[in-house]
Amino acid sequence: MNKTIELVNLWGAFEEQHPTGSIEDFCRHHLAKQSQQNTQGTLVGGTVPPVNDGLLLKIIGRISKLNMNYANIALKGTCLNQIEEFGMLYTIKQEKNPRKTEIIYANLFELSSGTDMLNRLKTRGLIVEYNDMEDKRSKRIELTEKGEIAVETCKVKILKNAAMMVHDLTDDDKELCIQLLKTIEIKFSSMWQKHKEKDFEEIYNEVVETTETK
Structure with missing residues (x-):
């Protein structure tokens, strides 16, 4: 096949799957598919899913759990006990004085467990809570001086852990x-709240049918 035609076909297949992808993204994608890395060790613990959908998600899930484990080790000796607490505090820092529910849902917590975590952070003097002047039913949260120091101190450790976790990847791999x-x-961050009370089959049909009709 003519190389120009082959390239056009490869680009068309990539663009169909990734309509917002750039030429740089295409090049990274193509090189990643062509490269054959000799990976040592056993892939994922326990049963290896028989389909790529399950294997991909198991790999992502295990990396996420490993990241939390190592991040929690990195946080030892600080005033934070787990990476989720850092996520809560960093959301507050970025948003300045967000509503309590905004913090909880941004970090993918259920309302009850997210509220419990914020209460523990408040008890330890890292945040303050006060009434929302625009909506008396809501509460807003701000970092205390102690909380600001905690975020900056722990941010260094979290970034160092992140660098360690992806150390073997090139910048192009990461991109x-x-x-x-x-x-x-x-996609799913925008939908999970409205799906909480729905039956899974209803959710599945909604997501798959919406995707297939586009």
């Missing part, structure tokens, strides 16, 4: 992973 996975995160 490719982000490009491939970000649409899943964006």
